Every structure is written in C-alpha cells, then in structure tokens.
Amino acid sequence: xxxxxxxxxxxxxxxxxxxxxxxxxxxxxxxxxxxxxxxxxxxxxxxxxxxxxxxxxxxxxxxxxxxxxxxxxxxxxxxxxxxxxxxxxxxxxxxxxxxxxxxxxxxxxxxxxxxxxxxxxxxxxxxxxxxxxxxxxxxxxxxxxxxxxxxxxxxxxxxxxxxxxxxxxxxxxxxxxxxxxxxxxxxxxxxxxxxxxxxxxxxxxxxxxxxxxxxxxxxxxxxxxxxxxxxxxxxxxxxxxxxxxxxxxxxxxxxxxxxxxxxxxxxxxxxxxxxxxxxxxxxxxxxxxxxxxxxxxxxxxxxxxxxxxxxxxxxxxxxxxxxxxxxxxxxxxxxxxxxxxxxxxxxxxxxxxxxxxxxxxxxxxxxxxxxxxxxxxxxxxxxxxxxxxxxxxxxxxxxxxxxxxxxxxxxxxxxxxxxxxxxxxxxxxxxxxxxxxxxxxxxxxxxxxxxxxxxxxxxxxxxxxxxxxxxxxxxxxxxxxxxxxxxxxxxxxxxxxxxxxxxxxxxxxxxxxxxxxxxxxxxxxxxxxxxxxxxxxxxxxxxxxxxxxxxxxxxxxxxxxxxxxxxxxxxxxxxxxxxxxxxxxx
Amino acid sequence: xxxxxxxxxxxxxxxxxxxxxxxxxxxxxxxxxxxxxxxxxxxxxxxxxxxxxxxxxxxxxxxxxxxxxxxxxxxxxxxxxxxxxxxxxxxxxxxxxxxxxxxxxxxxxxxxxxxxxxxxxxxxxxxxxxxxxxxxxxxxxxxxxxxxxxxxxxxxxxxxxxxxxxxxxxxxxxxxxxxxxxxxxxxxxxxxxxxxxxxxxxxxxxxxxxxxxxxxxxxxxxxxxxxxxxxxxxxxxxxxxxxxxxxxxxxxxxxxxxxxxxxxxxxxxxxxxxxxxxxxxxxxxxxxxxxxxxxxxxxxxxxxxxxxxxxxxxxxxxxxxxxxxxxxxxxxxxxxxxxxxxxxxxxx
Numbered sequence: 056x057x058x059x060x061x062x063x064x065x066x067x068x069x070x071x072x073x074x075x076x077x078x079x080x081x082x083x084x085x086x087x088x089x090x091x092x093x094x095x096x097x098x099x100x101x102x103x104x105x106x107x108x109x110x111x112x113x114x115x116x117x118x119x120x121x122x123x124x125x126x127x128x129x130x131x132x133x134x135x136x137x138x139x140x141x142x143x144x145x146x147x148x149x150x151x152x153x154x155x156x157x158x159x160x161x162x163x164x165x166x167x168x169x170x171x172x173x174x175x176x177x178x179x180x181x182x183x184x185x186x187x188x189x190x191x192x193x194x195x196x197x198x199x200x201x202x203x204x205x206x207x208x209x210x211x212x213x214x215x216x217x218x219x220x221x222x223x224x225x226x227x228x229x230x231x232x233x234x235x236x237x238x239x240x241x242x243x244x245x246x247x248x249x250x251x252x253x254x255x256x257x258x259x260x261x262x263x264x265x266x267x268x269x270x271x272x273x274x275x276x277x278x279x280x281x282x283x284x285x286x287x288x289x290x291x292x293x294x295x296x297x298x299x300x301x302x303x304x305x306x307x308x309x310x311x312x313x314x315x316x317x318x319x320x321x322x323x324x325x326x327x328x329x330x331x332x333x334x335x336x337x338x339x340x341x342x343x344x345x346x347x348x349x350x351x352x353x354x355x356x357x358x359x360x361x362x363x364x365x366x367x368x369x370x371x372x373x374x375x376x377x378x379x380x381x382x383x384x385x386x387x388x389x390x391x392x393x394x395x396x397x398x399x400x401x402x403x404x405x406x407x408x409x410x411x412x413x414x415x416x417x418x419x420x421x422x423x424x425x426x427x428x429x430x431x432x433x434x435x436x437x438x439x440x441x442x443x444x445x446x447x448x449x450x451x452x453x454x455x456x457x458x459x460x461x462x463x464x465x466x467x468x469x470x471x472x473x474x475x476x477x478x479x480x481x482x483x484x485x486x487x488x489x490x491x492x493x494x495x496x497x498x499x500x501x502x503x504x505x506x507x508x509x510x511x512x513x514x515x516x517x518x519x520x521x522x523x524x525x526x527x528x529x530x531x532x533x534x535x536x537x538x539x540x541x542x543x544x545x546x547x548x549x550x551x552x553x554x555x556x557x558x559x560x561x562x563x564x565x566x567x568x569x570x571x572x573x574x575x576x577x578x579x580x581x582x583x584x585x586x587x588x589x590x591x592x593x594x595x596x597x598x599x600x601x602x603x604x605x606x607x608x609x610x611x612x613x614x615x616x617x618x619x620x621x622x623x624x625x626x627x628x629x630x631x632x633x634x635x636x637x638x639x640x641x
Numbered sequence: 642x643x644x645x646x647x648x649x650x651x652x653x654x655x656x657x658x659x660x661x662x663x664x665x666x667x668x669x670x671x672x673x674x675x676x677x678x679x680x681x682x683x684x685x686x687x688x689x690x691x692x693x694x695x696x697x698x699x700x701x702x703x704x705x706x707x708x709x710x711x712x713x714x715x716x717x718x719x720x721x722x723x724x725x726x727x728x729x730x731x732x733x734x735x736x737x738x739x740x741x742x743x744x745x746x747x748x749x750x751x752x753x754x755x756x757x758x759x760x761x762x763x764x765x766x767x768x769x770x771x772x773x774x775x776x777x778x779x780x781x782x783x784x785x786x787x788x789x790x791x792x793x794x795x796x797x798x799x800x801x802x803x804x805x806x807x808x809x810x811x812x813x814x815x816x817x818x819x820x821x822x823x824x825x826x827x828x829x830x831x832x833x834x835x836x837x838x839x840x841x842x843x844x845x846x847x848x849x850x851x852x853x854x855x856x857x858x859x860x861x862x863x864x865x866x867x868x869x870x871x872x873x874x875x876x877x878x879x880x881x882x883x884x885x886x887x888x889x890x891x892x893x894x895x896x897x898x899x900x901x902x903x904x905x906x907x908x909x910x911x912x913x914x915x916x917x918x919x920x921x922x923x924x925x926x927x928x929x930x931x932x933x934x935x936x937x938x939x940x941x942x943x944x945x946x947x948x949x950x951x952x953x954x955x956x957x958x959x960x961x962x963x964x965x966x967x968x969x970x971x972x973x974x975x976x977x978x979x980x981x982x983x984x985x986x987x988x989x
Binding site: 067068069070071072073074075076077079097106107109110111112114115118119122123124125126128169173174177182183220221227230233234237238240241242244245246247248249250251252253254256257258259260261262269370402404405522523524525527602603607 | 651652655656657658659660661662664665667670671672675676690691692693694695696697698700701729731732733734735736737738739746774775776778779780781782810811869870871872873876879890894895896897899900901902905906907908909910912918922923924925
C-alpha cells in the first residue's frame with residue numbers, strides 16, 4: 056500500500072461530538088484503496104484526581120470519584136464503595152445490595168438508551184445516511200423491516216427517519232425513556248449522576264413499599280420499550296451487513312475483551328479480598344477476559360494482579376524507582392511496581408513530540424499469564440465484553456437471565472401491550488463496530504430483566520421485615536483494597552491504599568483509559584487506533600465531501616467517555632507530519 | 642427574533658454532568674426549548690458537543706463565528722472549572738479543537754477570552770464553572786478555579802449582566818433549563834434583568850436553604866434525629882449540611898419531583914456553595930455547628946412531639962357518639978417525652 060500520492064489524505068475531526076468529553080480523531084485515508092491507513096486519537100483535558108485525592112479522608116472517596124464522570128459517575132461511586140467496604144472490612148445488609156443493583160441496572164438502562172438512540176443513532180439516521188450513503192438509503196426505502204409488526208416501522212428507511220435528531224419518533228421517545236430510567240435511579244440513590252444516598256456500608260434509602268412500587272411501574276414501561284428496540288436494532292444492523300457486503304470489517308479487531316463483572320450477589324459477597332475469586336464469580340454479570348474467543352479467566356484476583364499501567368508515549372515521570380505502596384496482596388501474591396496500587400502520578404506538561412512523548416494518556420494493559428504478553432484489552436463498549444464473558448462462563452442462572460453455551464438468554468415478563476418475550480444474544484463472529492452497537496441494545500434488555508429479579512429479592516426482604524440498609528464501620532489506620540465493577544461502557548477498577556487513616560494512594564481505571572490508550576512502551580497500539588487502522592471505507596463521498604462516517608461509527612461504538620479517560624490525562628495531539636496529498640480539513 | 646444560539650463549552654475541567662443533567666429536565670425540557678414550545682419566546686439553537694449533528698471543524702465553525710461577532714446575540718454556557726495556564730510554557734491543561742496553524746489544541750481559556758467578550762449573557766453551569774468545585778480542591782496542580790475568579794467578579798457581559806452562576810454538582814436539571822428560559826424572555830424584552838444574589842445565583846432558585854424546603858425538617862423541629870442511614874428522620878447528625886446550604890433540591894426533588902438529597906435520605910454535602918468541597922469535608926461527619934443547634938432544639942422538640950402525640954392519639958379515635966374506640970382495643974397510651982426517647986432506637 057503506497058503511503059504517498061494525491062489519493063492519500065489526512066483528515067482531522069476535533070472535537071468528536073455526540074460522545075461525553077473531549078476527543079479528537081486524526082486519520083490518514085487511502086481513497087484509492089478505500090481504507091484507513093493510520094489513526095491517532097487525542098484528548099485535551101487534564102483534571103488531576105489521583106493527585107488531589109492524596110491525604111483525603113477515605114470516607115469521601117466515593118463522593119469525590121463520582122465527579123470523574125458526568126454520565127456514569129454513579130458507577131465510580133459504586134466501585135469506590137466496593138473498595139471502601141473491603142478496606143473497612145464490612146458487608147452491607149442484603150437489602151442494601153439489592154437497592155444498589157437496582158440503581159445500577161437503571162443506570163445501564165438509562166445510559167445505553169440515551170447514548171444508543173440519541174447519540175449513536177444519529178449516525179444511522181436518514182439525514183446522515185442520505186449525506187454519506189445515498190445508495191444505501193435508496194435500498195433501505197424498499198427494504199421491509201422483518202420485525203415491523205413488533206416495532207411499528209415498515210421499512211429500514213422508516214427506522215432511519217425515526218433516528219433523525221429532534222424530529223424522529225424514536226429520537227423523541229428515547230429522550231423520554233432516558234428520563235424515566237433516571238427517575239428509577241433517583242428512587243434508589245437520590246440523585247443522578249452523583250448519587251446522594253450511596254455510602255460505604257450500604258445506602259440511605261428508606262425501603263418502603265412505595266419505593267419499590269414506584270420503581271416497578273417505571274420498569275414495566277421500559278420493558279415494553281426495549282421489547283420493541285431489540286428487534287428494531289437487529290433489523291437495522293442485519294440490513295447494513297446485507298446492503299454493504301464486507302461491513303463486518305469496519306472497526307474489527309482481535310477479540311481481546313475484558314469485563315470486571317457487575318451486580319454483587321449478597322448471598323456470597325463479603326467484600327473480603329481472600330474470598331474475591333469466589334464471590335466475583337457469583338456476580339450477575341460475570342467478570343472475565345476473552346482472548347481470541349477463549350475465556351482465559353473469571354478470577355478477579357488473577358485479573359487484579361495482571362493489570363499493568365505502562366508509559367511509552369505519555370507526559371508523566373516514570374515511577375519505576377518511586378515508592379512501592381504494596382509489595383504483596385492480602386493473599387501473599389507479589390504486586391508489580393506498574394500495578395495501580397503502586398502508581399505515583401507526576402504530571403509533566405510539555406509540547407508534543409512525535410519522536411518522544413506526545414500524550415497525557417497512559418496505557419493500561421493486562422498480562423496474559425500464559426504468554427507474558429501485555430494485552431491491549433478493550434471493553435467492546437461495555438455490553439459486548441459483558442455478554443461475551445457471561446455467555447462463555449455459564450455462571451449466571453436466574454429466572455430472567457441465563458448465560459452459557461455461547462449465548463445469553465433474556466426473558467422479559469408480560470407487559471401491558473406485549474407478551475412475555477425471550478431474546479437470545481449469541482456470540483458474534485466478530486468484535487467489530489456493529490456488534491458493539493448491537494450488544495448495547497441487548498444489554499438494555501439484560502438490565503431490565505435483571506431488575507425484575509433484584510426487585511423481587513428486595514421486596515422479599517421488605518415483606519420479611521428485614522429493613523436494615525446500612526452497616527456501621529470504622530476506618531482502619533492501614534488498609535489495601537480494590538473495587539471491581541462495570542461502568543456503563545466497560546471495565547472499571549478503583550485501587551486504594553490507606554495509611555494513618557488517610558488516602559495514601561488512589562487510582563481509578565475506567566473503561567476509556569483502556570479503549571483510548573496510546574501506543575505503549577512495547578509499541579502496541581490502543582484499541583481505538585487499532586480498530587480504525589486498516590478499517591475499510593464504505594462512505595460514498597469522495598475526499599472533498601468526506602464525512603468519515605465509518606470512522607465515526609467505529610469510534611462511537613466504543614462509547615467514548617473522555618472525562619473518565621482523562622481524569623488524569625491530557626490526550627495526544629495531532630501528529631504533525633508531511634502531507635503527501637491535498638488536505639481538505641479547511 | 643426567532644432563534645437564539647446557545648453555545649455550550651464543556652471544555653473546562655468538567656465531567657459533562659451538567660450537560661447530561663440538562664437532558665433530564667422536564668420543566669422545561671430540552672425539546673421544549675429547541676422546538677419553541679413557549680409563545681413569544683425564541684427557540685434555542687444549541688451548539689452543544691454532546692448533542693451536535695456536526696463533528697470537528699463543522700461543529701467548531703459556530704464557535705468561530707461567535708468569537709468573530711458574526712452570530713448576533715448569543716448565550717454562552719461554560720461547564721467545568723477553568724485551569725490556571727499561566728505556569729505552562731508549553732502544552733495546556735484544557736483545550737478545545739485543534740489550531741490548524743500549529744496542530745496544537747486551542748486552550749479553553751483562549752476560547753473563553755474570545756467568546757465572553759462577544760456574548761449577550763454568560764452562564765456558568767455547575768459548581769465547577771461557578772466557583773471551582775471539586776477540581777478546585779486543595780492540592781490540584783491545575784489551579785482550577787471558577788469563571789468569575791478567572792474573568793474577575795466585576796466582569797459584565799455586552800448586555801451589562803454579571804455571570805449567571807448555576808451551581809450544583811451537577812446542576813438540578815430544571816434549574817438549568819428554567820434559567821435559560823428566563824434569559825430568553827429577558828433577551829426579547831419580556832422580563833426584567835435576571836435577579837441574582839451576591840454570588841450571582843438566581844434569587845428565586847437559591848433564596849432558601851435546603852432545610853427550609855426539606856421534607857424532613859418536621860423531624861428536626863421535633864428533635865427527632867436519625868442515628869443510622871435508611872431512617873426517614875432528620876439526618877443532620879449523620880453529616881447533613883442542609884440547614885446552612887442555599888439549595889432548592891429539598892423542595893423540588895432531583896428530577897420530575899423524584900429523588901433529591903436530605904429529603905430522601907442522602908446527607909447534603911453543600912455542593913451548591915462557593916465553599917464546596919473543602920469547607921464541607923469530611924462529608925460523613927456531623928457539621929460542627931449542627932452539634933449545638935440540634936442539642937438546643939432537643940428539649941423544645943421532644944416536648945412538642947410528646948404533646949402532639951397526645952393530640953394525635955386522641956384524633957385517631959372516633960367521637961363517642963359514633964362508638965369511640967372499637968371494641969377490644971385498648972385506649973392508646975399517652976407517651977411522656979422521656980418514654981418517647983427511650984423507645985426510639987435512633988436516639989442517644
């Protein structure tokens with residue numbers, strides 16, 4: 056592939072809109088081969104959480120770290136509370152765990168809904184497809200939607216029109232659904248997005264009959280909505296594969312997926328590190344790592360010990376010779392100096408230098424114990440990894456969701472307009488753009504189905520008169536702890552070290568740190584760059600009217616959340632290089 | 642005037658939580674403002690990175706036009722705290738878009754300088770933009786501060802308005818959209834200049850304390866305090882700052898009247914206040930001042946509670962000519978103040 060000539064064009068999109076936070080994409084495109092040659096992702100905001108948390112009261116950690124993210128802050132608060140529970144040696148009452156699970160289920164329902172239909176959906180709207188792929192739109196006009204009788208849109212083009220911003224019926228319906236689900240969240244934890252009623256030891260929620268009824272009446276309305284949305288998105292994505300043969304290669308990368316697990320099971324979870332492998336496997340979304348289709352581990356201890364934070368292209372001083380906070384974990388396993396427990400963050404602002412450091416983003420990696428390879432895991436936008444691990448592990452068995460034998464079965468009970476409905480998500484052939492998006496819709500159904508289960512468990516506690524929702528605790532002088540969770544867009548860990556009753560070290564690693572990471576000290580590219588590089592271009596426009604829709608769809612399929620990604624970083628800048636062809640940026 | 646551009650800059654040190662909160666509003670909703678639901682009020686044309694159809698340069702073009710004075714009267718919304726770039730000889734803490742000449746990010750402070758000089762009005766949304774907020778916490782190397790600290794508290798917009806501060810971490814959704822609605826009405830001459838308090842918050846939204854509108858203030862009055870989370874009683878002894886915090890969430894709830902903080906069982910951490918967060922930390926300890934005031938109210942509160950319980954018990958019995966107390970039931974006891982305290986596991 057030639058890297059010079061008039062058909063080679065550099066394109067910059069900065070900022071990427073319809074995501075959360077600051078992200079730029081800089082791509083070199085070969086318009087003759089219709090393929091992306093290179094891609095760099097950049098972000099430009101540094102906030103410094105790990106620096107200013109040092110010395111703070113550990114009990115404030117969830118309130119502070121919630122502020123890392125404005126769309127999934129409650130995921131951070133929850134992970135922080137999990138880490139605090141471990142540090143303080145407490146197990147919250149069962150009812151508190153069901154309430155937290157109900158809140159987190161509502162968060163997934165809300166966030167995936169708003170992101171999928173109001174932000175991602177615009178990339179598949181009639182207005183966008185008309186501007187980028189009029190040939191595809193023409194086919195869509197006569198393509199009957201196979202599930203029209205369920206979702207109400209006769210053709211694929213009708214579905215696309217429903218996504219038109221501020222006009223389409225689906226766009227408007229989604230805005231309302233995103234509020235209904237946030238009300239469900241607020242019932243359980245007070246405020247969205249930074250919860251007021253979540254504490255180490257449990258919640259401040261008053262567990263009344265009315266509380267759970269108010270949640271239920273909203274849940275059944277959402278269930279009815281998602282029963283229509285799953286077949287609708289299947290129709291849309293199946294059509295795109297058929298209308299653009301080869302589209303499965305867009306955004307495709309090696310299957311390197313991580314899920315840190317979600318929804319604690321209070322029957323077994325005691326938040327003790329030495330029991331973590333066991334209770335981790337009982338979570339209602341299984342933690343695990345999938346490499347080339349194989350489930351490598353579901354052991355949270357093994358997952359924890361394999362995490363490495365690499366430099367290589369980043370604006371930080373190395374901490375290889377810095378303080379070692381944790382030499383061994385509570386089980387006696389050695390802890391690497393590049394593990395988050397031992398990270399020391401010293402930012403060093405500087406100009407971008409392609410031959411040296413050019414980014415604030417560090418590179419989280421996971422060491423495969425079989426090969427020693429530092430894997431650039433991605434989250435598949437969250438749902439793809441969660442469903443993939445759960446489908447392989449076969450550990451989730453509830454009346455509403457079961458995982459195993461390569462699929463996840465999701466059962467939603469009868470609702471006012473629609474009958475009982477079962478969906479089956481099956482492991483796809485590819486880890487690519489459309490499958491990340493498809494999984495997002497299925498995981499909304501998963502969350503709604505699990506919420507029915509959590510609601511039944513919570514109401515059983517209330518009916519039995521077990522109303523405690525909080526356990527008292529004391530902050531120890533010294534502690535080492537971690538909290539593993541799934542943020543909406545993927546794996547989330549919080550690592551804490553307490554000394555003299557204060558925070559000595561605290562490092563959150565949210566999903567976008569993994570997905571948006573740059574080339575590391577081994578030269579391994581991060582997932583965004585890797586997924587975009589080599590990706591084919593299906594947009595019908597030439598270079599002068601090029602919108603980059605296939606690149607945009609790929610980047611958005613990861614659900615970028617840069618406030619998470621840059622809680623301690625400033626992203627990499629545009630790579631200044633010789634332009635071998637005309638640029639059309641200006 | 643049919644349409645007013647609202648340029649929303651999320652490129653401060655922010656979490657985008659105020660943008661997301663704004664999509665939760667119902668009084669009015671985002672679509673009410675965009676589609677023009679109100680007679681005599683211009684529609685909003687958002688230039689908002691979370692919602693925009695456009696990407697990259699096409700999106701930034703609106704900001705360039707505004708900075709060049711080509712957009713007509715517009716409202717600038719700033720979200721996130723402002724970093725101190727004065728110590729950086731190269732690079733920046735926060736940027737927005739790429740400078741085509743240098744390939745480097747354009748510092749957010751450059752955009753703020755260019756846009757505030759042209760804006761008809763400026764809103765600082767969220768406590769970060771208003772007063773520095775969570776990123777202004779002691780020990781942050783970025784030197785994060787609020788917009789008024791950056792521009793100067795005597796700064797005035799083209800229309801003579803100070804910065805309109807809408808604190809909250811994040812902003813209560815309706816407070817945000819409702820203030821936008823007010824400014825739109827002011828812009829077309831249908832409302833007087835927006836009434837602001839001494840730290841530039843809209844008076845009708847921030848004129849009362851959380852406690853004055855709190856569902857649980859009745860428990861405080863009766864000296865009835867929760868000792869553990871999950872209780873419906875007043876949670877001031879668990880660390881709630883509501884009695885001294887200017888905020889309407891106790892009355893308004895979080896969204897659509899649902900949720901909130903102290904009113905539903907979450908201790909207020911003072912997130913609407915200029916002193917947030919440092920002056921309120923650690924969040925889980927009882928505020929020092931609350932120890933005295935809650936003790937002072939105990940004698941009065943318990944006496945009143947006991948007397949009310951007497952009357953309440955009496956009112957729960959039908960009049961004698963309708964049969965009085967149902968057969969087989971005991972006359973309800975009349976608890977003394979000390980008996981109330983002894984029977985209450987939350988006390989003491």
